[in-house]
Amino acid sequence: MFFEREEGGNLAVLVHIDFPDESKREDSDEFLELVRSAGAEPLALIRGSRSSPYPRLFVGEGKLEEIRAAVEExxxxxxLFNHSLKxxxxxxxEKELQCRVLDRxxxxxxxxxxxxxxxxGKLQVELAQLEFLTTRLIRGWTHLERQKGGIGLRGPGETQLETDRRLIRARINAIQRRLKKVRVQRETSRRARVQAEIPAVSLVGYTNAGKSTLFNRITKADVYTANQLFATLDPTLRRIELEDVGTIVLADxxxxxRHLPHKLVDAFQATLQEAAEATMxxxxxxAASHERDDNIAQVEEVLEEIGAADVPSLMVFNKIDLLEQKPRIDRNAEGVPERVWLSAVTGEGCDLLLQAINERLAIKIVKGTxxxxxxxxxxxxxLFNLNAVLDECYSEEGQCQLQLRLPQxxxxxxxSQLNMAEESLVWVTKP
Structure with a gap:
């Protein structure tokens, strides 16, 4: 393509280094899941520990020999390195090992x-890949380099490396223009939902937490699910009906x-905006993960990064079928739902989740006589056409009294359609 590198394949040697600095530490089990999700076949896992990365090779000479031996064997x-490499x-x-090297x-x-x-989704991925590639270009061909002079020996005035960078930059600009149009369309759809006062609820969480399984369970959709990391990449939206809220939009x-690359966060800003603009x-x-608390912290960190930290949230602990837990709703001192325990696979507790969403969003319901x-x-x-009348009776004076329940x-x-002022209504029991 734009540069010469060793050919890659699916047979992989994995490298995981432990560092004392918590901010540089990665999870080796999660690394294996990433590798399998990518379709690679892990042949060996080389582990080690260092106080800090070695500047030239990330690992020391001794560890490099161990990796080289594993590659040959x-x-x-x-x-594959479970770390970000310069x-x-x-x-x-790659020069030392004579094979393709890829970082996290x-x-x-x-x-x-x-x-x-x-x-x-394809545009966003290509954008992230190209921005990642720009820092990794190396000299590919020499026939276009600047020459010292002479008829027939002068080049076009730029090296092949500069040509590659210029072509990539042009492609990046083209993709960004297309994504801008997509963002405008998505923003128009969001504004329409806001104007119609349709609440938007976004499913967020650590990869492979079961979001798509729960999404399918609640919406009866057919979103692709698999027990692998990043099974879902493109956002999916569905409408569902709740008793006290009416129509809501649920987004998967x-x-x-952890350590989600900033280039990915930037590239997927349009998609992640669904979370930042959500009602809840x-x-x-x-719930069955050993890294549960750490995963929660990582998700909250990304939410902070995309400007969604202040959006009201409801914690949903999934996979209780793997634990000795019963489905339940945990409430705060005011009785407001804070956590729901359920199993998206078996469906246990999904009714409690809908109940909790209903309670959290049903703050603008008109109830009264x-x-x-x-x-x-x-x-x-x-009001009868809207199915908003729960009961009808007449007072001693013969006045019609309707017991109502409907979204505000x-x-x-x-x-507004009947050109009536809300202040002109007479309530027996106020909403």
């Missing part, structure tokens, strides 16, 4: 490239992961 054609470190390692960010980008299905979003977040947690004057028959008929937005919309 297993005839591997790929070495472009120079990647190049030096490159691995995640490869998985994203496999999972992208929509036009927007891409999963988060459902923070799905794998309305007394109507004889000339307000149009209002009475319209529907009630106000109805009064």
């Amino acid at each position: 297993h005839q591997a054609d790929l070495v 472009p120079s470190q990647e190049r030096n390692l 960010t490159g691995l995640i980008l490869d998985i994203f490239a496999q999972r992208a299905r929509t036009y927007e 979003t891409v999963g988060f992961i 977040l459902l923070h799905l947690v794998d 309305l007394e109507l004057e004889p000339e307000q028959t149009r209002l009475r008929a319209a 937005k529907d009630f106000r919309q109805l009064l």
Whole structure:
């Protein structure tokens, strides 16, 4: 393509180094899941520990020899590092090992490239890949380099490396223009939902927490699910009906992961905006994971980064079928739902989740007994058409009294259509 590198394949030697600094520490089990999700075949896992990365090769000379021996023994054609490598470190390692070397960010980008299905998703992945690539270009050909002079020996005035960078930059600009149009369309859809006062609820959480399984369970959708990291990449939206809220939009979003590369966060800003603009977040947690608390912290870190930290959220602890837990709702001192325990696979507790969402969003419900004057028959008929009347009776004076329950937005919309002021209504029991 734009540069010469060793050919890659699926037979991989994995490298995981432990560092005392918590901010540089990665999870080796999660690394294995990433590798399998990418379709690679892990042949060996080389572990080690260092106080800090070695500048030239990331690992020391002794560990490099161990990696080289594993590559030769297993005839591997790929070495995967569970860390972010500098472009120079990647190049030096490839030169030493004579095989393709890929770091954690490159691995995640490869998985994203496999999972992208929509036009927007493919554009976002390509953008992230190209921005990742710009720092990793090396000299490919020499025939276009600047020459010292002489007829027939002068080049076009730029090296092949500069040409490659210029072509990539042009492609990046083209993709960004297309994504800008997609963002405008998505923003228009969001504004329409806001104007219609349709609540938006976004599923967020660590990758492989079960978001798509729960999404399918609640919406009866057919979103792709698999026991692998980043099974879902493109956002999916569905409408569902709740008793006290009416229509809401539920969005299934891409999963988060620790040390999610900033380029990915930037590239997927349009998709992640669904979470930032949501009325409420459902923070799905794998309750059976040993890294549960750490995963929660990682998701909250990404939410902070995309500007969604202040969006009201409901914690949903999934996979209780793997634990000795019963489905339940945990409430705070005021009785407001804070956590729901359920199993998306078996469906246990999903009714409790809908109940909790209903309670959290149903803060604008009109409930009360309305007394109507004889000339307000149009209002009475319209309320019956909305199925908002729970009971009807007449007072001793013969006044019609309707016991109502309906979303406030529907009630106000109805009064506007009938050109009636809310202050003119007479309530027996106020909403």
